[in-house]
Amino acid sequence: MRDLILGIETSCDETAAAVIEGGKKALSSVVASQADIHKEYGGVVPEIASRKHVELILAVIEKALGDAGKDREEIQGIAVTNGPGLIGSLMVGLSTAKAFAYGLGRPLIGVNHLEAHLSAVHLEHEAEFPFVGLVVSGGHTSIYLVKGYTEFELIGKTRDDAAGEAFDKAAKVLGLEYPGGVAIDRLAREGNPEAIRFPRAFMGAETLDFSFSGLKTSLVYYLRKYPDPDGERLRDICSSYQEAIAETLTEKTLLAAKKFGVGSVVIAGGVACNSRLRALAKERFEEEGITLRIPSPALCTDNAAMIGALGAAKLRQGETSELNIHPYSTSRPRYFRGRGMVSGL
Ligand code: KG4
Numbered sequence: 001m002r003d004l005i006l007g008i009e010t011s012c013d014e015t016a017a018a019v020i021e022g023g024k025k026a027l028s029s030v031v032a033s034q035a036d037i038h039k040e041y042g043g044v045v046p047e048i049a050s051r052k053h054v055e056l057i058l059a060v061i062e063k064a065l066g067d068a069g070k071d072r073e074e075i076q077g078i079a080v081t082n083g084p085g086l087i088g089s090l091m092v093g094l095s096t097a098k099a100f101a102y103g104l105g106r107p108l109i110g111v112n113h114l115e116a117h118l119s120a121v122h123l124e125h126e127a128e129f130p131f132v133g134l135v136v137s138g139g140h141t142s143i144y145l146v147k148g149y150t151e152f153e154l155i156g157k158t159r160d161d162a163a164g165e166a167f168d169k170a171a172k173v174l175g176l177e178y179p180g181g182v183a184i185d186r187l188a189r190e191g192n193p194e195a196i197r198f199p200r201a202f203m204g205a206e207t208l209d210f211s212f213s214g215l216k217t218s219l220v221y222y223l224r225k226y227p228d229p230d231g232e233r234l235r236d237i238c239s240s241y242q243e244a245i246a247e248t249l250t251e252k253t254l255l256a257a258k259k260f261g262v263g264s265v266v267i268a269g270g271v272a273c274n275s276r277l278r279a280l281a282k283e284r285f286e287e288e289g290i291t292l293r294i295p296s297p298a299l300c301t302d303n304a305a306m307i308g309a310l311g312a313a314k315l316r317q318g319e320t321s322e323l324n325i326h327p328y329s330t331s332r333p334r335y336f337r338g339r340g341m342v343s344g345l
């Protein structure tokens with residue numbers, strides 16, 4: 001089926017729209033990043049993010065339609081992230097999507113941002129279900145058993161900080177710029193990953209949960225003892241810290257794959273751009289004879305192509321949304337008497 005879906009994403013600080021054909025092909029993918037604006041503040045400022053989304057959203061959608069060479073009337077469904085994310089930011093994308101859906105008389109498809117990160121894989125590869133999917137982003141670190149295009153079972157998650165948060169907070173205490181993961185990745189390339197032994201919270205084989213707050217604390221203690229690192233020592237810290245995160249993520253995901261007996265694994269989300277995580281996971285999964293798919297970097301960080309991919313699959317299953325759905329901030333929406341959702345604020 002060659003359905004055309006317009007995907008819209010505004011959950012954090014990227015305003016994005018894309019046109020997806022047949023659930024597998026991105027005809028266009030436009031991402032307007034606000035990173036340079038939030039850099040000044042060392043992190044995302046929710047109110048500024050919402051205002052920027054309002055300014056950019058229509059132009060981004062028009063560009064996505066233009067790049068795809070499609071008129072809005074040709075679109076068969078509007079897919080939009082309705083959570084988890086920043087409520088004000090989500091509301092901009094969601095309200096716009098509702099207006100398009102209502103105005104064009106097309107179905108609205110509310111999409112979970114984390115499930116969409118994993119659905120990015122369908123834009124580049126044929127999926128082998130079931131697979132274990134690790135989503136590593138700024139706000140979440142979650143493992144899913146993915147049984148079909150729209151069937152996601154949460155099997156593990158972080159109990160405190162997300163992996164991206166661990167990168168971003170470390171970068172902040174090291175005086176590096178936002179987004180911290182990118183800065184640490186760059187410096188780590190010339191550092192020694194074995195210089196400092198930061199803790200790995202594997203937490204035993206019985207759980208598929210993660211914990212990164214201890215790692216962050218150990219860096220803070222290390223810096224109290226050895227303050228103001230620069231040059232080679234800074235590169236060694238970045239490399240050793242990154243190694244601890246990459247190893248924890250890889251080993252837990254491997255454990256999940258073995259526990260559920262799957263032969264295929266997907267790693268997605270912004271942190272999946274990390275060069276060491278990509279290399280280590282490739283090496284370990286190859287050794288174990290498990291197929292590993294990591295989307296291209298542009299499909300790992302926030303984008304709307306992944307929203308359109310999951311939206312297309314949901315539309316095919318008849319999983320459309322009412323026009324009164326709400327945005328939600330936490331990973332699991334709470335349902336309110338079967339009528340839409342209430343935000344998890
Ligand atoms: O998925 P994403 O774009 O947005 C969220 O949904 O949160 O992920 C953003 C996160 C940030 O924490 C950023 O520091 C991290 O992804 N990130 C990286 C790299 N590129 C982005 N972390 C480590 N290494 C990278 N190369």
Ligand code: ZN
Binds near residue numbers: 113137138270301302
């Ligand atoms: Zn994301």
